[in-house]
Amino acid sequence: xxxxxEELFSYSFVVRAIIVGISVSLCASLLGLPLIxxxxxxxxxxxxxxxxxxxxxxxPLGFSPLKVSIPLVMLAAFLLLRIRESSKIRGDAAIAIISxxxxxxxxxxxxxxxxxxxxxxNYMFGSILAIKQExxxxxxxxxxxxxxxxxxxxxxIFSVIFDINYAKASGTNIEFYNMLLALLTAAIxxxxxxxxxxxxxxxxxxxxxxxxxxxxxxxxxxxxxSAILSCICFLLGVVVSFAYNIPAGASIVAANLGAxxxxxxxxxxxxx
Amino acid sequence: xxxxxxKQISVKYESKLALEECSFEIDTGNFLxxxxxxxxxxxxxxxxxxGIIKPxxxxxxxxxxxxxxxxxxxxxxxxxxxxxxxxxxxxxxxxLCKHKRFFFYNKNDKKLADKNLELLGIEQLKHKSFxxxxxxxxxxxxxxxxxxxEAKLLLLDEPASGLDTAAAEQLLSTLKDINSQGxxxxxxxxxxxxxxxxxxxxxxxxxxxxxxxxxxxNARTA
Ligand SMILES: Nc1ncnc2c1ncn2[C@@H]1O[C@H](COP(=O)(O)OP(=O)(O)OP(=O)(O)O)[C@@H](O)[C@H]1O
Ligand SMILES: [Mg+2]
Numbered sequence: 001x002x003x004x005x006e007e008l009f010s011y012s013f014v015v016r017a018i019i020v021g022i023s024v025s026l027c028a029s030l031l032g033l034p035l036i037x038x039x040x041x042x043x044x045x046x047x048x049x050x051x052x053x054x055x056x057x058x059x060p061l062g063f064s065p066l067k068v069s070i071p072l073v074m075l076a077a078f079l080l081l082r083i084r085e086s087s088k089i090r091g092d093a094a095i096a097i098i099s100x101x102x103x104x105x106x107x108x109x110x111x112x113x114x115x116x117x118x119x120x121x122n123y124m125f126g127s128i129l130a131i132k133q134e135x136x137x138x139x140x141x142x143x144x145x146x147x148x149x150x151x152x153x154x155x156x157i158f159s160v161i162f163d164i165n166y167a168k169a170s171g172t173n174i175e176f177y178n179m180l181l182a183l184l185t186a187a188i189x190x191x192x193x194x195x196x197x198x199x200x201x202x203x204x205x206x207x208x209x210x211x212x213x214x215x216x217x218x219x220x221x222x223x224x225x226s227a228i229l230s231c232i233c234f235l236l237g238v239v240v241s242f243a244y245n246i247p248a249g250a251s252i253v254a255a256n257l258g259a260x261x262x263x264x265x266x267x268x269x270x271x272x
Numbered sequence: 273x274x275x276x277x278x279k280q281i282s283v284k285y286e287s288k289l290a291l292e293e294c295s296f297e298i299d300t301g302n303f304l305x306x307x308x309x310x311x312x313x314x315x316x317x318x319x320x321x322x323g324i325i326k327p328x329x330x331x332x333x334x335x336x337x338x339x340x341x342x343x344x345x346x347x348x349x350x351x352x353x354x355x356x357x358x359x360x361x362x363x364x365x366x367x368l369c370k371h372k373r374f375f376f377y378n379k380n381d382k383k384l385a386d387k388n389l390e391l392l393g394i395e396q397l398k399h400k401s402f403x404x405x406x407x408x409x410x411x412x413x414x415x416x417x418x419x420x421x422e423a424k425l426l427l428l429d430e431p432a433s434g435l436d437t438a439a440a441e442q443l444l445s446t447l448k449d450i451n452s453q454g455x456x457x458x459x460x461x462x463x464x465x466x467x468x469x470x471x472x473x474x475x476x477x478x479x480x481x482x483x484x485x486x487x488x489x490n491a492r493t494a
Pocket of ligand 2: 314315316347429
Protein backbone atom coordinates (compact mmCIF):
# COMPACT_ATOMS: atom_id res chain seq x y z
CA UNK A 1 0.00 0.00 0.00
CA UNK A 2 2.69 2.41 1.09
CA UNK A 3 4.76 1.55 -1.96
CA UNK A 4 1.82 2.22 -4.16
CA UNK A 5 1.36 5.68 -2.67
CA GLU A 6 5.06 6.38 -2.97
CA GLU A 7 5.02 5.41 -6.61
CA LEU A 8 1.87 7.45 -7.15
CA PHE A 9 3.36 10.65 -5.80
CA SER A 10 6.60 10.25 -7.73
CA TYR A 11 4.78 11.13 -10.95
CA SER A 12 4.47 14.84 -11.47
CA PHE A 13 1.24 14.42 -13.46
CA VAL A 14 -0.33 12.70 -10.44
CA VAL A 15 0.68 15.53 -8.17
CA ARG A 16 -0.82 18.02 -10.63
CA ALA A 17 -3.99 15.99 -10.86
CA ILE A 18 -4.30 15.82 -7.09
CA ILE A 19 -3.86 19.56 -6.66
CA VAL A 20 -6.48 20.28 -9.29
CA GLY A 21 -8.76 17.48 -8.12
CA ILE A 22 -8.78 18.51 -4.46
CA SER A 23 -9.55 22.12 -5.24
CA VAL A 24 -12.28 21.19 -7.70
CA SER A 25 -13.85 18.60 -5.39
CA LEU A 26 -13.90 21.04 -2.52
CA CYS A 27 -15.61 23.79 -4.51
CA ALA A 28 -18.01 21.45 -6.25
CA SER A 29 -19.19 20.00 -2.95
CA LEU A 30 -19.79 23.47 -1.49
CA LEU A 31 -21.85 24.58 -4.47
CA GLY A 32 -23.74 21.30 -4.47
CA LEU A 33 -25.64 21.93 -1.24
CA PRO A 34 -27.40 25.13 -2.35
CA LEU A 35 -28.09 23.62 -5.75
CA ILE A 36 -29.70 20.54 -4.25
CA UNK A 37 -31.72 22.52 -1.74
CA UNK A 38 -33.05 24.80 -4.44
CA UNK A 39 -33.95 21.81 -6.61
CA UNK A 40 -31.38 22.95 -9.15
CA UNK A 41 -29.45 19.67 -9.24
CA UNK A 42 -30.17 19.25 -12.93
CA UNK A 43 -28.35 22.47 -13.75
CA UNK A 44 -25.01 20.77 -13.10
CA UNK A 45 -25.87 17.95 -15.43
CA UNK A 46 -27.20 20.26 -18.13
CA UNK A 47 -24.22 22.57 -17.99
CA UNK A 48 -21.78 19.69 -18.28
CA UNK A 49 -23.33 18.77 -21.60
CA UNK A 50 -23.04 22.36 -22.72
CA UNK A 51 -19.40 22.31 -21.65
CA UNK A 52 -18.80 19.21 -23.75
CA UNK A 53 -20.44 20.86 -26.74
CA UNK A 54 -18.25 23.94 -26.48
CA UNK A 55 -15.15 21.76 -26.18
CA UNK A 56 -15.98 19.83 -29.30
CA UNK A 57 -16.00 23.14 -31.08
CA UNK A 58 -12.93 24.64 -29.41
CA UNK A 59 -10.61 21.66 -29.85
CA PRO A 60 -10.69 21.34 -33.66
CA LEU A 61 -10.29 25.09 -34.00
CA GLY A 62 -7.16 24.90 -31.90
CA PHE A 63 -8.38 27.14 -29.07
CA SER A 64 -7.47 26.50 -25.48
CA PRO A 65 -10.53 24.51 -24.36
CA LEU A 66 -10.78 25.91 -20.83
CA LYS A 67 -10.58 29.54 -21.87
CA VAL A 68 -13.28 29.11 -24.51
CA SER A 69 -15.57 26.90 -22.48
CA ILE A 70 -15.67 28.83 -19.21
CA PRO A 71 -17.27 31.99 -20.65
CA LEU A 72 -19.58 30.02 -22.94
CA VAL A 73 -20.85 27.73 -20.19
CA MET A 74 -21.32 30.73 -17.91
CA LEU A 75 -23.39 32.30 -20.65
CA ALA A 76 -25.49 29.15 -20.86
CA ALA A 77 -25.99 29.23 -17.08
CA PHE A 78 -27.07 32.85 -17.32
CA LEU A 79 -29.57 32.05 -20.08
CA LEU A 80 -30.94 29.07 -18.15
CA LEU A 81 -31.79 31.19 -15.15
CA ARG A 82 -33.29 33.90 -17.33
CA ILE A 83 -35.53 31.37 -19.05
CA ARG A 84 -36.53 29.94 -15.70
CA GLU A 85 -37.57 33.34 -14.42
CA SER A 86 -39.66 34.17 -17.45
CA SER A 87 -41.44 30.89 -16.58
CA LYS A 88 -43.06 30.42 -20.00
CA ILE A 89 -40.94 27.28 -20.32
CA ARG A 90 -40.51 25.09 -17.28
CA GLY A 91 -37.06 25.12 -15.73
CA ASP A 92 -36.22 21.45 -16.20
CA ALA A 93 -37.49 21.54 -19.78
CA ALA A 94 -35.27 24.54 -20.48
CA ILE A 95 -32.25 22.67 -19.14
CA ALA A 96 -33.04 19.64 -21.31
CA ILE A 97 -33.41 21.78 -24.42
CA ILE A 98 -30.18 23.71 -23.94
CA SER A 99 -28.08 20.71 -22.90
CA UNK A 100 -29.24 18.42 -25.72
CA UNK A 101 -28.91 21.08 -28.39
CA UNK A 102 -25.37 22.01 -27.42
CA UNK A 103 -24.41 18.35 -27.21
CA UNK A 104 -25.82 17.82 -30.70
CA UNK A 105 -23.99 20.83 -32.11
CA UNK A 106 -20.78 19.56 -30.51
CA UNK A 107 -21.19 16.08 -31.98
CA UNK A 108 -21.93 17.48 -35.45
CA UNK A 109 -18.88 19.74 -35.44
CA UNK A 110 -16.74 16.94 -34.08
CA UNK A 111 -17.83 14.42 -36.70
CA UNK A 112 -17.03 16.90 -39.47
CA UNK A 113 -13.59 17.73 -38.10
CA UNK A 114 -11.36 15.65 -35.88
CA UNK A 115 -13.70 12.78 -35.16
CA UNK A 116 -13.70 10.85 -31.88
CA UNK A 117 -10.02 11.11 -30.93
CA UNK A 118 -8.40 10.53 -27.54
CA UNK A 119 -8.49 14.21 -26.70
CA UNK A 120 -12.26 14.24 -27.01
CA UNK A 121 -12.51 10.96 -25.17
CA ASN A 122 -10.48 12.37 -22.29
CA TYR A 123 -12.90 15.25 -21.98
CA MET A 124 -15.86 12.88 -21.97
CA PHE A 125 -14.67 10.45 -19.33
CA GLY A 126 -11.86 12.35 -17.70
CA SER A 127 -8.17 11.72 -17.41
CA ILE A 128 -5.57 12.53 -14.82
CA LEU A 129 -2.78 12.29 -17.35
CA ALA A 130 -3.84 15.21 -19.45
CA ILE A 131 -3.44 18.16 -17.09
CA LYS A 132 -0.83 20.72 -18.07
CA GLN A 133 1.07 22.92 -15.65
CA GLU A 134 -0.61 26.05 -17.02
CA UNK A 135 -4.02 24.55 -16.37
CA UNK A 136 -3.09 23.83 -12.77
CA UNK A 137 -2.63 27.55 -12.14
CA UNK A 138 -5.92 28.40 -13.81
CA UNK A 139 -7.84 25.72 -11.90
CA UNK A 140 -6.37 26.63 -8.54
CA UNK A 141 -7.01 30.34 -9.13
CA UNK A 142 -10.64 29.75 -10.09
CA UNK A 143 -11.19 27.41 -7.15
CA UNK A 144 -9.72 29.98 -4.79
CA UNK A 145 -12.10 32.62 -6.12
CA UNK A 146 -15.09 30.29 -5.76
CA UNK A 147 -14.08 29.34 -2.22
CA UNK A 148 -13.61 32.99 -1.21
CA UNK A 149 -16.98 34.02 -2.65
CA UNK A 150 -18.72 31.09 -0.98
CA UNK A 151 -17.28 31.91 2.42
CA UNK A 152 -18.02 35.60 2.01
CA UNK A 153 -21.65 35.07 1.04
CA UNK A 154 -22.18 31.94 3.16
CA UNK A 155 -24.72 33.41 5.57
CA UNK A 156 -26.57 35.20 2.79
CA ILE A 157 -26.76 32.05 0.72
CA PHE A 158 -28.23 30.20 3.69
CA SER A 159 -30.89 32.81 4.28
CA VAL A 160 -31.87 32.99 0.59
CA ILE A 161 -32.24 29.26 0.10
CA PHE A 162 -33.90 28.65 3.45
CA ASP A 163 -36.73 31.08 2.84
CA ILE A 164 -36.73 33.01 -0.40
CA ASN A 165 -39.80 35.10 0.39
CA TYR A 166 -38.39 36.28 3.67
CA ALA A 167 -35.11 37.21 2.00
CA LYS A 168 -36.96 39.12 -0.70
CA ALA A 169 -39.03 40.97 1.89
CA SER A 170 -35.95 42.08 3.77
CA GLY A 171 -34.47 43.58 0.64
CA THR A 172 -32.10 40.86 -0.57
CA ASN A 173 -31.37 40.79 -4.27
CA ILE A 174 -32.39 37.20 -4.98
CA GLU A 175 -31.40 37.27 -8.64
CA PHE A 176 -27.85 38.20 -7.73
CA TYR A 177 -27.42 35.13 -5.54
CA ASN A 178 -29.05 32.76 -8.00
CA MET A 179 -26.86 34.12 -10.76
CA LEU A 180 -23.75 33.90 -8.60
CA LEU A 181 -24.42 30.24 -7.84
CA ALA A 182 -25.13 29.40 -11.46
CA LEU A 183 -22.00 31.15 -12.73
CA LEU A 184 -19.76 29.54 -10.14
CA THR A 185 -21.26 26.17 -10.96
CA ALA A 186 -20.53 26.76 -14.64
CA ALA A 187 -16.90 27.56 -13.85
CA ILE A 188 -16.38 24.52 -11.64
CA UNK A 189 -17.93 22.21 -14.21
CA UNK A 190 -15.55 23.32 -16.91
CA UNK A 191 -12.41 23.00 -14.83
CA UNK A 192 -13.59 19.76 -13.24
CA UNK A 193 -14.24 18.22 -16.62
CA UNK A 194 -10.51 17.70 -17.16
CA UNK A 195 -10.33 15.06 -14.46
CA UNK A 196 -13.87 13.82 -14.12
CA UNK A 197 -15.04 14.06 -17.71
CA UNK A 198 -18.16 15.80 -18.95
CA UNK A 199 -20.34 12.79 -18.28
CA UNK A 200 -19.37 12.42 -14.63
CA UNK A 201 -18.57 15.90 -13.32
CA UNK A 202 -22.05 16.65 -12.03
CA UNK A 203 -21.75 13.75 -9.59
CA UNK A 204 -18.97 15.66 -7.84
CA UNK A 205 -21.45 18.46 -7.21
CA UNK A 206 -24.39 16.36 -6.08
CA UNK A 207 -22.96 13.42 -4.14
CA UNK A 208 -21.07 14.88 -1.16
CA UNK A 209 -23.91 17.16 -0.03
CA UNK A 210 -26.53 14.49 -0.54
CA UNK A 211 -24.41 12.03 1.44
CA UNK A 212 -23.85 14.42 4.35
CA UNK A 213 -27.54 15.25 4.51
CA UNK A 214 -28.31 11.61 5.30
CA UNK A 215 -26.90 12.03 8.80
CA UNK A 216 -26.29 15.68 9.60
CA UNK A 217 -29.04 18.16 10.28
CA UNK A 218 -27.23 21.46 10.64
CA UNK A 219 -26.38 23.57 7.63
CA UNK A 220 -22.86 24.27 8.78
CA UNK A 221 -22.07 20.66 9.63
CA UNK A 222 -23.40 19.52 6.27
CA UNK A 223 -21.18 22.07 4.51
CA UNK A 224 -18.07 21.02 6.42
CA UNK A 225 -18.78 17.31 6.15
CA SER A 226 -19.37 17.45 2.40
CA ALA A 227 -16.15 19.40 1.88
CA ILE A 228 -14.12 16.80 3.78
CA LEU A 229 -15.99 13.88 2.25
CA SER A 230 -15.44 15.08 -1.29
CA CYS A 231 -11.69 15.38 -0.76
CA ILE A 232 -11.46 11.92 0.81
CA CYS A 233 -13.50 10.34 -1.97
CA PHE A 234 -11.37 12.06 -4.57
CA LEU A 235 -8.12 10.76 -3.11
CA LEU A 236 -9.54 7.30 -2.64
CA GLY A 237 -10.77 7.31 -6.21
CA VAL A 238 -7.40 8.35 -7.58
CA VAL A 239 -5.54 5.66 -5.63
CA VAL A 240 -7.98 2.97 -6.74
CA SER A 241 -7.85 4.16 -10.31
CA PHE A 242 -4.06 4.00 -10.24
CA ALA A 243 -3.92 0.60 -8.62
CA TYR A 244 -6.50 -1.11 -10.83
CA ASN A 245 -6.08 0.96 -13.95
CA ILE A 246 -9.65 2.31 -13.97
CA PRO A 247 -10.44 5.75 -15.44
CA ALA A 248 -10.16 8.21 -12.54
CA GLY A 249 -13.54 9.87 -13.05
CA ALA A 250 -15.41 6.60 -12.75
CA SER A 251 -13.56 5.41 -9.67
CA ILE A 252 -14.12 8.77 -7.94
CA VAL A 253 -17.84 8.49 -8.61
CA ALA A 254 -17.74 4.92 -7.28
CA ALA A 255 -16.03 6.15 -4.09
CA ASN A 256 -18.76 8.78 -3.69
CA LEU A 257 -21.44 6.19 -4.21
CA GLY A 258 -19.79 4.01 -1.58
CA ALA A 259 -19.77 6.87 0.92
CA UNK A 260 -23.42 7.60 0.15
CA UNK A 261 -24.43 4.01 0.80
CA UNK A 262 -22.48 3.90 4.07
CA UNK A 263 -24.08 7.13 5.31
CA UNK A 264 -27.47 5.91 4.23
CA UNK A 265 -26.98 2.67 6.12
CA UNK A 266 -25.85 4.51 9.25
CA UNK A 267 -28.81 6.86 9.09
CA UNK A 268 -31.29 4.02 8.81
CA UNK A 269 -29.67 2.33 11.80
CA UNK A 270 -29.84 5.56 13.83
CA UNK A 271 -33.49 6.13 12.94
CA UNK A 272 -34.44 2.71 14.17
CA UNK B 273 -45.17 61.28 10.79
CA UNK B 274 -46.33 59.30 7.80
CA UNK B 275 -44.79 55.85 7.40
CA UNK B 276 -46.57 54.17 4.52
CA UNK B 277 -49.00 55.40 1.92
CA UNK B 278 -50.74 52.73 -0.08
CA LYS B 279 -52.61 53.99 -3.14
CA GLN B 280 -55.20 51.90 -4.98
CA ILE B 281 -53.32 48.64 -4.97
CA SER B 282 -54.75 45.90 -7.19
CA VAL B 283 -53.20 42.46 -7.53
CA LYS B 284 -54.09 39.76 -10.03
CA TYR B 285 -52.97 36.14 -10.13
CA GLU B 286 -52.97 35.31 -13.83
CA SER B 287 -56.34 36.87 -14.63
CA LYS B 288 -58.01 36.41 -11.26
CA LEU B 289 -58.35 39.57 -9.20
CA ALA B 290 -57.14 38.85 -5.67
CA LEU B 291 -57.12 42.39 -4.27
CA GLU B 292 -58.95 45.37 -5.70
CA GLU B 293 -58.15 49.05 -5.24
CA CYS B 294 -56.91 48.94 -1.69
CA SER B 295 -55.81 52.25 -0.19
CA PHE B 296 -54.68 53.27 3.28
CA GLU B 297 -52.20 55.45 5.08
CA ILE B 298 -50.39 54.80 8.35
CA ASP B 299 -48.04 56.80 10.55
CA THR B 300 -44.83 55.76 12.24
CA GLY B 301 -45.63 53.75 15.36
CA ASN B 302 -49.12 52.77 14.20
CA PHE B 303 -50.50 49.29 14.72
CA LEU B 304 -52.63 48.41 11.72
CA UNK B 305 -54.91 45.39 11.93
CA UNK B 306 -55.94 43.79 8.66
CA UNK B 307 -59.09 41.70 8.80
CA UNK B 308 -61.39 40.01 6.32
CA UNK B 309 -62.80 36.69 5.25
CA UNK B 310 -60.70 33.82 3.87
CA UNK B 311 -59.61 34.72 0.38
CA UNK B 312 -60.29 38.43 0.75
CA UNK B 313 -56.70 39.25 -0.17
CA UNK B 314 -55.01 39.87 3.19
CA UNK B 315 -51.95 37.77 2.52
CA UNK B 316 -51.79 39.15 -0.99
CA UNK B 317 -51.71 42.69 0.36
CA UNK B 318 -48.94 41.86 2.82
CA UNK B 319 -46.86 40.12 0.17
CA UNK B 320 -47.10 43.10 -2.11
CA UNK B 321 -46.08 45.49 0.66
CA UNK B 322 -43.13 43.21 1.34
CA GLY B 323 -42.18 43.28 -2.35
CA ILE B 324 -42.62 39.55 -2.84
CA ILE B 325 -45.24 40.04 -5.51
CA LYS B 326 -45.69 43.06 -7.75
CA PRO B 327 -49.08 44.77 -7.74
CA UNK B 328 -50.69 45.16 -11.16
CA UNK B 329 -51.61 48.73 -10.39
CA UNK B 330 -51.25 51.25 -7.58
CA UNK B 331 -48.22 52.43 -5.61
CA UNK B 332 -46.62 52.17 -2.20
CA UNK B 333 -44.76 55.14 -0.78
CA UNK B 334 -42.50 54.38 2.16
CA UNK B 335 -41.36 57.26 4.35
CA UNK B 336 -38.12 56.76 6.25
CA UNK B 337 -38.26 52.99 5.79
CA UNK B 338 -35.61 51.39 3.66
CA UNK B 339 -36.10 48.11 1.87
CA UNK B 340 -33.92 46.24 4.36
CA UNK B 341 -35.83 47.63 7.34
CA UNK B 342 -38.91 45.52 6.75
CA UNK B 343 -39.51 42.33 8.69
CA UNK B 344 -41.95 39.83 7.24
CA UNK B 345 -43.62 36.81 8.73
CA UNK B 346 -45.51 34.69 6.21
CA UNK B 347 -48.73 32.83 6.94
CA UNK B 348 -46.98 29.69 5.81
CA UNK B 349 -43.30 29.10 5.24
CA UNK B 350 -42.76 26.09 3.06
CA UNK B 351 -39.36 24.68 3.94
CA UNK B 352 -38.20 21.49 2.32
CA UNK B 353 -38.54 18.36 4.36
CA UNK B 354 -34.86 17.52 4.38
CA UNK B 355 -33.42 21.02 4.70
CA UNK B 356 -30.51 20.87 7.15
CA UNK B 357 -30.78 23.90 9.43
CA UNK B 358 -30.55 24.31 13.19
CA UNK B 359 -32.88 26.63 15.07
CA UNK B 360 -29.98 28.89 15.91
CA UNK B 361 -28.90 29.16 12.28
CA UNK B 362 -32.43 30.14 11.29
CA UNK B 363 -32.96 32.68 14.06
CA UNK B 364 -29.63 34.45 13.68
CA UNK B 365 -30.11 34.75 9.91
CA UNK B 366 -32.68 37.42 10.79
CA UNK B 367 -29.89 39.82 11.71
CA LEU B 368 -28.40 39.67 8.21
CA CYS B 369 -30.53 42.39 6.68
CA LYS B 370 -28.70 44.93 8.83
CA HIS B 371 -25.39 44.03 7.21
CA LYS B 372 -24.55 46.03 4.14
CA ARG B 373 -21.11 44.85 3.10
CA PHE B 374 -19.93 42.03 5.32
CA PHE B 375 -22.22 39.12 5.94
CA PHE B 376 -20.63 37.70 9.05
CA TYR B 377 -22.35 37.65 12.42
CA ASN B 378 -20.88 39.82 15.15
CA LYS B 379 -21.25 39.75 18.93
CA ASN B 380 -24.37 41.91 18.87
CA ASP B 381 -26.06 39.61 16.40
CA LYS B 382 -25.35 36.62 18.60
CA LYS B 383 -26.66 38.39 21.67
CA LEU B 384 -29.79 39.43 19.82
CA ALA B 385 -30.39 35.87 18.63
CA ASP B 386 -30.02 34.51 22.16
CA LYS B 387 -32.33 37.17 23.52
CA ASN B 388 -35.08 36.37 21.04
CA LEU B 389 -34.68 32.63 21.49
CA GLU B 390 -35.31 33.19 25.16
CA LEU B 391 -38.17 35.62 24.58
CA LEU B 392 -40.03 33.00 22.56
CA GLY B 393 -39.17 30.20 24.98
CA ILE B 394 -37.19 28.11 22.52
CA GLU B 395 -33.65 28.50 23.85
CA GLN B 396 -33.52 24.82 24.79
CA LEU B 397 -34.25 23.90 21.16
CA LYS B 398 -31.33 25.96 19.88
CA HIS B 399 -29.36 23.05 18.45
CA LYS B 400 -32.29 21.05 17.17
CA SER B 401 -33.09 20.70 13.52
CA PHE B 402 -35.81 22.98 12.18
CA UNK B 403 -37.58 20.11 10.47
CA UNK B 404 -37.99 18.14 13.69
CA UNK B 405 -40.13 20.81 15.33
CA UNK B 406 -43.90 20.94 15.73
CA UNK B 407 -45.92 23.52 13.82
CA UNK B 408 -46.16 25.90 16.76
CA UNK B 409 -42.46 25.58 17.56
CA UNK B 410 -41.60 26.39 13.95
CA UNK B 411 -43.84 29.43 14.17
CA UNK B 412 -41.92 30.59 17.26
CA UNK B 413 -38.59 30.13 15.52
CA UNK B 414 -39.71 32.22 12.56
CA UNK B 415 -41.03 34.89 14.91
CA UNK B 416 -37.69 34.98 16.70
CA UNK B 417 -35.96 35.37 13.35
CA UNK B 418 -38.26 38.23 12.47
CA UNK B 419 -37.61 39.98 15.77
CA UNK B 420 -33.87 39.73 15.03
CA UNK B 421 -34.30 42.03 12.05
CA GLU B 422 -35.04 44.94 14.43
CA ALA B 423 -37.02 46.33 11.53
CA LYS B 424 -38.90 49.63 11.42
CA LEU B 425 -41.90 48.02 9.79
CA LEU B 426 -43.14 44.57 10.71
CA LEU B 427 -45.54 42.70 8.44
CA LEU B 428 -47.18 39.79 10.22
CA ASP B 429 -49.52 37.34 8.54
CA GLU B 430 -51.52 35.59 11.28
CA PRO B 431 -48.52 35.32 13.58
CA ALA B 432 -50.51 33.66 16.33
CA SER B 433 -51.88 30.81 14.24
CA GLY B 434 -50.65 27.52 15.62
CA LEU B 435 -49.49 29.00 18.91
CA ASP B 436 -51.08 27.85 22.16
CA THR B 437 -53.15 30.39 24.10
CA ALA B 438 -50.36 31.37 26.47
CA ALA B 439 -47.85 31.81 23.67
CA ALA B 440 -50.33 33.80 21.60
CA GLU B 441 -50.97 36.18 24.50
CA GLN B 442 -47.26 36.49 25.14
CA LEU B 443 -46.73 37.26 21.46
CA LEU B 444 -49.33 39.99 21.37
CA SER B 445 -47.86 41.69 24.41
CA THR B 446 -44.35 41.42 22.92
CA LEU B 447 -45.62 43.03 19.74
CA LYS B 448 -47.29 45.77 21.78
CA ASP B 449 -43.95 46.40 23.51
CA ILE B 450 -42.09 46.66 20.26
CA ASN B 451 -44.82 48.86 18.87
CA SER B 452 -44.59 51.25 21.79
CA GLN B 453 -40.89 51.69 20.98
CA GLY B 454 -41.95 53.24 17.69
CA UNK B 455 -41.98 50.24 15.36
CA UNK B 456 -44.80 50.30 12.86
CA UNK B 457 -46.73 47.03 12.68
CA UNK B 458 -49.17 45.66 10.14
CA UNK B 459 -50.81 42.47 11.33
CA UNK B 460 -53.30 40.16 9.67
CA UNK B 461 -55.49 38.31 12.11
CA UNK B 462 -58.64 36.23 12.31
CA UNK B 463 -59.08 36.80 15.99
CA UNK B 464 -60.77 40.17 15.66
CA UNK B 465 -62.08 40.21 19.26
CA UNK B 466 -58.62 39.98 20.78
CA UNK B 467 -56.58 41.79 18.20
CA UNK B 468 -58.79 44.81 17.76
CA UNK B 469 -57.79 46.28 21.11
CA UNK B 470 -54.18 46.44 20.03
CA UNK B 471 -54.80 48.32 16.82
CA UNK B 472 -54.92 52.06 16.25
CA UNK B 473 -55.99 51.62 12.65
CA UNK B 474 -58.07 48.95 11.01
CA UNK B 475 -58.32 47.78 7.44
CA UNK B 476 -61.17 45.42 6.69
CA UNK B 477 -60.99 43.82 3.26
CA UNK B 478 -64.22 42.78 1.62
CA UNK B 479 -66.54 43.77 -1.18
CA UNK B 480 -66.08 47.33 -0.05
CA UNK B 481 -62.86 47.86 1.90
CA UNK B 482 -63.06 49.70 5.21
CA UNK B 483 -60.18 51.75 6.50
CA UNK B 484 -60.26 53.92 9.59
CA UNK B 485 -59.39 54.23 13.25
CA UNK B 486 -60.46 51.66 15.83
CA UNK B 487 -63.19 53.97 17.13
CA UNK B 488 -64.64 54.37 13.65
CA UNK B 489 -64.51 50.62 13.17
CA ASN B 490 -66.24 49.90 16.47
CA ALA B 491 -68.89 52.51 15.73
CA ARG B 492 -69.48 50.90 12.34
CA THR B 493 -69.89 47.37 13.63
CA ALA B 494 -71.87 48.32 16.75
N1 LIG C 1 -50.61 31.83 -5.77
C1 LIG C 1 -51.89 32.08 -6.12
N2 LIG C 1 -52.33 31.79 -7.37
C2 LIG C 1 -53.60 32.05 -7.74
N3 LIG C 1 -54.53 32.57 -6.94
C3 LIG C 1 -54.16 32.89 -5.68
C4 LIG C 1 -52.82 32.64 -5.21
N4 LIG C 1 -52.75 33.06 -3.92
C5 LIG C 1 -53.97 33.50 -3.61
N5 LIG C 1 -54.83 33.42 -4.65
C6 LIG C 1 -56.23 33.87 -4.67
O1 LIG C 1 -56.26 35.22 -4.29
C7 LIG C 1 -57.29 35.47 -3.38
C8 LIG C 1 -56.74 36.14 -2.13
O2 LIG C 1 -55.88 35.23 -1.47
P1 LIG C 1 -55.15 35.58 -0.10
O3 LIG C 1 -54.20 34.48 0.18
O4 LIG C 1 -54.59 36.94 -0.19
O5 LIG C 1 -56.36 35.53 0.92
P2 LIG C 1 -56.35 35.74 2.50
O6 LIG C 1 -57.22 36.90 2.78
O7 LIG C 1 -54.97 35.81 3.01
O8 LIG C 1 -57.05 34.42 3.00
P3 LIG C 1 -56.80 33.57 4.36
O9 LIG C 1 -57.65 34.21 5.41
O10 LIG C 1 -57.32 32.20 4.03
O11 LIG C 1 -55.37 33.59 4.67
C9 LIG C 1 -57.98 34.15 -3.10
O12 LIG C 1 -59.21 34.14 -3.79
C10 LIG C 1 -57.06 33.10 -3.67
O13 LIG C 1 -57.80 32.11 -4.30
MG1 LIG D 1 -53.82 34.64 4.20
